[in-house]
Amino acid sequence: MPTPVSSDLYTQVQHFYARQMQALDEGRLEEYTQTFTKDGSFQHSPDIAPAVGRDAILEELRSFLKKYQDNPTQRRHFFNQMVLEPQEDGSIRSTVYALIVRVRPNERPEVWPSTVVHDVIEVTDGEILLRSRSVSYDQLV
Amino acid sequence: MPTPVSSDLYTQVQHFYARQMQALDEGRLEEYTQTFTKDGSFQHSPDIAPAVGRDAILEELRSFLKKYQDNPTQRRHFFNQMVLEPQEDGSIRSTVYALIVRVRPNERPEVWPSTVVHDVIEVTDGEILLRSRSVSYDQLV
Amino acid sequence: MPTPVSSDLYTQVQHFYARQMQALDEGRLEEYTQTFTKDGSFQHSPDIAPAVGRDAILEELRSFLKKYQDNPTQRRHFFNQMVLEPQEDGSIRSTVYALIVRVRPNERPEVWPSTVVHDVIEVTDGEILLRSRSVSYDQLV
Numbered sequence: 001m002p003t004p005v006s007s008d009l010y011t012q013v014q015h016f017y018a019r020q021m022q023a024l025d026e027g028r029l030e031e032y033t034q035t036f037t038k039d040g041s042f043q044h045s046p047d048i049a050p051a052v053g054r055d056a057i058l059e060e061l062r063s064f065l066k067k068y069q070d071n072p073t074q075r076r077h078f079f080n081q082m083v084l085e086p087q088e089d090g091s092i093r094s095t096v097y098a099l100i101v102r103v104r105p106n107e108r109p110e111v112w113p114s115t116v117v118h119d120v121i122e123v124t125d126g127e128i129l130l131r132s133r134s135v136s137y138d139q140l141v
Numbered sequence: 142m143p144t145p146v147s148s149d150l151y152t153q154v155q156h157f158y159a160r161q162m163q164a165l166d167e168g169r170l171e172e173y174t175q176t177f178t179k180d181g182s183f184q185h186s187p188d189i190a191p192a193v194g195r196d197a198i199l200e201e202l203r204s205f206l207k208k209y210q211d212n213p214t215q216r217r218h219f220f221n222q223m224v225l226e227p228q229e230d231g232s233i234r235s236t237v238y239a240l241i242v243r244v245r246p247n248e249r250p251e252v253w254p255s256t257v258v259h260d261v262i263e264v265t266d267g268e269i270l271l272r273s274r275s276v277s278y279d280q281l282v
Numbered sequence: 283m284p285t286p287v288s289s290d291l292y293t294q295v296q297h298f299y300a301r302q303m304q305a306l307d308e309g310r311l312e313e314y315t316q317t318f319t320k321d322g323s324f325q326h327s328p329d330i331a332p333a334v335g336r337d338a339i340l341e342e343l344r345s346f347l348k349k350y351q352d353n354p355t356q357r358r359h360f361f362n363q364m365v366l367e368p369q370e371d372g373s374i375r376s377t378v379y380a381l382i383v384r385v386r387p388n389e390r391p392e393v394w395p396s397t398v399v400h401d402v403i404e405v406t407d408g409e410i411l412l413r414s415r416s417v418s419y420d421q422l423v
Contacts, residue, residue, distance in 0.1 A: 148289065148290045148293035148297075151293050151296070151297055152289075152293055219360070221358075221361065222299065222300040222303050222358075222359070222360070223296075223297075223300050224300045224304055225297070236304065237300075238304075240358070240360065240383060240391075252383065252390070252391045252393060253390055253391055255356070255358055255385050255391045279356040279358065279385040279391070280385060280391075
């Protein structure tokens with residue numbers, strides 16, 4: 001059994017997520033991609049193949065965000081209820097709720113979608129990076 | 142005056158809540174009931190009597206969730222702004238916002254209700270358990 | 283380069299915010315103003331001048347809340363994704379999402395507005411106080 005995560009690490013991961021998601025929501029996409037390991041993978045929707053590597057992740061994000069280019073939208077990702085589980089290989093599994101709030105001109109903020117983020121985290125010399133992220137959607141079909 | 146809670150305990154309670162509410166939202170009801178002391182009490186609405194003991198809590202939850210059985214619903218409990226106050230008897234009073242997001246087929250996520258959770262927490266040999274939980278609703282009549 | 287904030291301080295600021303915002307949402311306005319330094323400034327909307335000093339902050343809040351006096355409203359401020367950056371002068375810059383949920387009689391909870399809170403925090407002898415707070419709104423015009 002791996003040792004449970006320390007409170008210190010739990011708090012560091014909260015802070016890591018805060019910096020990471022502020023970068024994404026403010027459009028600093030390169031900064032976001034740097035939060036992944038060099039060979040990290042990112043699957044932002046269950047129905048697409050994961051992007052692997054920082055360049056591919058950047059391209060995927062730019063492509064995804066194109067749909068907003070004629071449709072100004074401020075998005076905010078709210079993370080909550082983060083559970084961290086150490087794995088045998090030294091990595092840490094993180095399972096965290098993510099609620100996205102979208103704000104558009106002349107509209108009230110809209111809560112959409114509600115998701116769960118599944119990360120695998122690597123901590124090397126005190127630096128936190130994502131080995132992988134996949135996002136599942138609560139939306140029921 | 143009891144000593145204020147340490148940052149270490151504050152973080153541990155955040156993690157405890159994350160595990161507890163992921164269990165509830167994923168339908169692992171037995172796991173949720175195990176987060177209460179053996180004689181713990183749970184009052185999820187102000188207008189019902191509290192359920193006392195893990196078996197009673199489990200029965201109460203099953204009964205409550207029956208209303209969703211023909212109405213598939215994914216609920217997510219978002220906790221925020223947690224205040225911890227040590228009590229004279231060694232327990233800890235926790236007052237925390239809880240916003241519930243409901244997702245139903247072919248509907249946008251709905252924020253309902255907004256509540257405040259009032260817990261009394263026991264810490265024994267490093268293990269966190271709830272002695273009691275009562276939930277108040279913001280909904281104004 | 284200032285030293286990054288410790289996990290201990292990060293958690294203390296979370297707890298500080300929880301107490302502060304529960305005070306505001308419960309209408310304990312004097313308690314809220316005491317979370318500012320004596321010469322602290324508070325700008326709750328970009329288009330108004332900041333209130334400077336605790337008395338002025340109290341007056342500003344009372345004036346702002348007058349619009350709810352014939353319109354009972356429970357507000358809850360949800361903070362998320364807090365980034366803390368130490369400054370050269372020893373203060374700490376805090377950038378944190380704040381989502382406000384409004385509950386009114388016979389209405390569903392409403393998410394409005396989505397904001398970002400920009401604080402400058404002073405820590406003196408372990409006590410946390412705000413030197414300044416300004417709030418920016420996501421609402422796009």
